[in-house]
Amino acid sequence: MTTETKTPVKKKSRSVGEVLKNMTRHQLFIPVAALVLLVLFNLIADPSFFAVSLKENSLGNPVLSGNIISVLDNASELVLLAIGMTLVTASSGGQDISVGAAMAIAGSVIIRLVCGGRVSVDTMQTSLILAVLAGIGVSMLFGAFNGVLVAYLKIQPMVATLILFTAGRSIAAWINNNQLPIVNDQVFKYAGTFIPGIPIPTPVFITILVILAFWLALKFTNLGLYTQSVGINANASRLNGLDPKMIKLLTYVILGACVAVAGFIRVSRSGSINYSRIAENIEMDAILAVALGGNALGGGKFNIYGSILGAYVIQFLTTTLFKYNVPSTALPAYKAVVIILLVVLSAPVVREKMSHIKKSSKRAKEVA
Amino acid sequence: MPNNIAVDKQGRIKNRASMSDTNLLLTITILVFFALYAFAVFFLGGSFTKPQSFLNILNNNASLIVLSCGMSIVMITGGIDISVGAVTGLVCMCCAVYLEGHGGNLVTALLIGLGVGLAFGIVQGFLVAHLGIQPFIVSLAGMFFAKGMTTIVSKEPVRVTNESFLAIKNIRVTVPGLGAYNSKTGAYIPAYVEIGVLIALAVVVIMFIVLRWTKLGRSFYAVGGNNQSANMLGINVRRTKFLAHVLCGLLAGLGGILYFLHVGSGDVANGAGDEMNAIAASIIGGTLLTGGVGNILGTFFGVLSLNTIKRIVSSMGFDEAWWSNITVAAMICLFLVIQSVVLIRKNKKRV
Numbered sequence: 001m002t003t004e005t006k007t008p009v010k011k012k013s014r015s016v017g018e019v020l021k022n023m024t025r026h027q028l029f030i031p032v033a034a035l036v037l038l039v040l041f042n043l044i045a046d047p048s049f050f051a052v053s054l055k056e057n058s059l060g061n062p063v064l065s066g067n068i069i070s071v072l073d074n075a076s077e078l079v080l081l082a083i084g085m086t087l088v089t090a091s092s093g094g095q096d097i098s099v100g101a102a103m104a105i106a107g108s109v110i111i112r113l114v115c116g117g118r119v120s121v122d123t124m125q126t127s128l129i130l131a132v133l134a135g136i137g138v139s140m141l142f143g144a145f146n147g148v149l150v151a152y153l154k155i156q157p158m159v160a161t162l163i164l165f166t167a168g169r170s171i172a173a174w175i176n177n178n179q180l181p182i183v184n185d186q187v188f189k190y191a192g193t194f195i196p197g198i199p200i201p202t203p204v205f206i207t208i209l210v211i212l213a214f215w216l217a218l219k220f221t222n223l224g225l226y227t228q229s230v231g232i233n234a235n236a237s238r239l240n241g242l243d244p245k246m247i248k249l250l251t252y253v254i255l256g257a258c259v260a261v262a263g264f265i266r267v268s269r270s271g272s273i274n275y276s277r278i279a280e281n282i283e284m285d286a287i288l289a290v291a292l293g294g295n296a297l298g299g300g301k302f303n304i305y306g307s308i309l310g311a312y313v314i315q316f317l318t319t320t321l322f323k324y325n326v327p328s329t330a331l332p333a334y335k336a337v338v339i340i341l342l343v344v345l346s347a348p349v350v351r352e353k354m355s356h357i358k359k360s361s362k363r364a365k366e367v368a
Numbered sequence: 369m370p371n372n373i374a375v376d377k378q379g380r381i382k383n384r385a386s387m388s389d390t391n392l393l394l395t396i397t398i399l400v401f402f403a404l405y406a407f408a409v410f411f412l413g414g415s416f417t418k419p420q421s422f423l424n425i426l427n428n429n430a431s432l433i434v435l436s437c438g439m440s441i442v443m444i445t446g447g448i449d450i451s452v453g454a455v456t457g458l459v460c461m462c463c464a465v466y467l468e469g470h471g472g473n474l475v476t477a478l479l480i481g482l483g484v485g486l487a488f489g490i491v492q493g494f495l496v497a498h499l500g501i502q503p504f505i506v507s508l509a510g511m512f513f514a515k516g517m518t519t520i521v522s523k524e525p526v527r528v529t530n531e532s533f534l535a536i537k538n539i540r541v542t543v544p545g546l547g548a549y550n551s552k553t554g555a556y557i558p559a560y561v562e563i564g565v566l567i568a569l570a571v572v573v574i575m576f577i578v579l580r581w582t583k584l585g586r587s588f589y590a591v592g593g594n595n596q597s598a599n600m601l602g603i604n605v606r607r608t609k610f611l612a613h614v615l616c617g618l619l620a621g622l623g624g625i626l627y628f629l630h631v632g633s634g635d636v637a638n639g640a641g642d643e644m645n646a647i648a649a650s651i652i653g654g655t656l657l658t659g660g661v662g663n664i665l666g667t668f669f670g671v672l673s674l675n676t677i678k679r680i681v682s683s684m685g686f687d688e689a690w691w692s693n694i695t696v697a698a699m700i701c702l703f704l705v706i707q708s709v710v711l712i713r714k715n716k717k718r719v
Binding site for chain 1: 495498499502505506519691697704707
């Protein structure tokens with residue numbers, strides 16, 4: 001997707017240093033390096049981290065369990081959000097901070113339809129597909145609301161989405177009259193847990209499907225090209241016949257659809273919803289995933305696979321910290337240290353300084 | 369060199385225009401606040417007519433006023449700091465644990481509070497200004513760190529019983545000429561403000577003066593308006609951005625202390641969401657996130673408007689918590705649309 005992935009055509013034999021330099025320059029260097037570090041740390045500290053076993057769950061189905069499976073499973077929502085967030089970041093040069101609240105809205109709509117206004121149901125009142133489609137529709141509408149504010153009224157994305165960030169969870173509570181309905185129908189929980197007979201968690205399949213859809217869309221449509229060109233220079237792309245406003249709006253609507261699927265997975269995991277706590281702080285993780293994937297938060301070029309990798313790295317880190325009994329409330333402090341280390345290492349100023357030091361040490365050697 | 373002159377000229381034109389933007393948006397904000405309050409007094413009456421209920425808005429939001437001042441300054445330079453709410457909580461917790469758990473004295477506790485805020489400001493300012501990392505990411509990490517540290521310092525709420533602290537906390541400054549007669553006993557009850565309000569008002573005045581009449585304050589606007597022309601004018605852009613973040617961190621520390629003086633305990637939930645309230649207050653007050661436009665006085669009225677509308681909504685019978693959130697969001701939306709329409713029209717006229 002990016003020009004950086006092109007390997008140089010020159011067939012000159014390159015020194016190890018040059019290869020290393022090219023590697024560190026690659027956009028995916030940071031997330032891959034972080035992942036390798038985490039894997040190494042876990043291998044050395046406790047290799048049993050990677051153990052995967054087949055166990056029976058409470059319903060008597062044999063399912064895979066283990067830390068790796070839990071990383072793949074729990075990262076699903078984050079991956080979906082990171083994909084949408086990457087497009088939004090690329091086109092508008094800003095981030096949507098309302099995704100967590102919008103997930104609450106989408107989840108609330110789905111639960112409301114499935115429960116039909118009752119507090120607890122054993123069988124779904126509306127067909128699941130209809131409920132999910134409605135959730136996606138509502139979520140896309142809210143995405144369009146953000147998109148209009150950003151694209152047509154030219155409000156900075158973070159501020160524009162602050163509106164939904166503030167109101168979203170309240171709207172979600174209002175949709176269900178502030179009740180906390182519970183869905184006991186097992187079919188509803190298939191999407192968030194396991195389908196009987198399949199030992200792999202369903203969210204993993206959903207994520208793969210969505211990634212596949214985006215891969216196809218980026219390969220066979222101009223979505224990626226247009227998004228990048230609008231993000232790099234909106235005026236120039238307008239002069240070239242694109243409609244930057246429409247494209248920005250479109251990316252927000254796409255994010256809305258991703259958010260709805262993520263919200264559906266989240267409510268499907270437990271069959272219930274807690275408006276103030278569902279997907280709390282997930283917007284921060286999603287933005288972090290985009291940054292970790294080597295995408296400029298100021299817009300322009302993007303690499304969607306970097307963000308996906310970034311999302312898995314974040315979940316890997318979370319699971320690792322959980323394994324070492326870090327309380328979930330203290331988790332943010334550790335995450336913050338990792339974030340700062342990563343962004344400091346990838347800051348252009350620091351990189352320049354580091355290469356400068358290398359060069360001068362080389363020169364010193366030559367002189368000697 | 370015609371090229372240079374053009375850039376200079378552009379910078380100057382932009383600067384002048386943004387000043388009048390500042391005044392326009394400020395006027396709108398102040399008018400809206402008075403309209404809101406007048407509406408409340410005439411149509412809802414009740415508690416709104418009492419001077420004390422107005423002063424209570426100040427009493428409850430002294431900390432938010434200080435936080436919003438810091439936020440506005442960073443926003444004027446074109447940055448953002450979303451860590452202030454979490455820093456407030458951390459400062460409260462540190463002070464409370466130091467006073468209760470370690471039996472420390474008050475002055476040191478307050479210095480610790482300011483120090484924590486200052487440390488956050490310095491680290492974040494360095495990362496933003498000197499390493500060129502996006503302020504959003506830096507302060508996001510700062511927010512995570514402060515939130516996590518708060519629970520590491522103490523998970524349980526800490527109630528402070530230190531006597532000298534309680535003595536300061538309970539100081540009530542009566543406002544001369546304001547007061548109300550108790551409807552039952554007929555006794556005259558003078559209206560009061562807490563000590564935190566006086567500090568907050570002092571901060572507003574000082575920051576207003578700094579932004580309006582000092583070289584540093586003017587360079588905040590210059591850097592936020594146009595990085596490059598500020599650089600050409602001989603302003604040290606990095607240093608200015610760094611100082612803006614340090615100032616914001618210091619004010620977050622002070623805001624934490626005021627919050628602590630108001631609630632008198634350390635709790636994980638202290639200051640939660642205040643970063644968004646501070647951003648909202650700044651936006652309502654006419655500060656633009658793109659930088660270069662803003663006014664501390666507007667921010668002050670932004671805080672007042674924000675809390676007036678919250679109280680109006682709750683006294684109109686929409687007691688549930690969600691209504692207050694939805695109205696605040698609607699208010700931010702309204703102000704954003706006003707700002708954007710005003711600016712778009714202005715730009716068109718100029719062209």
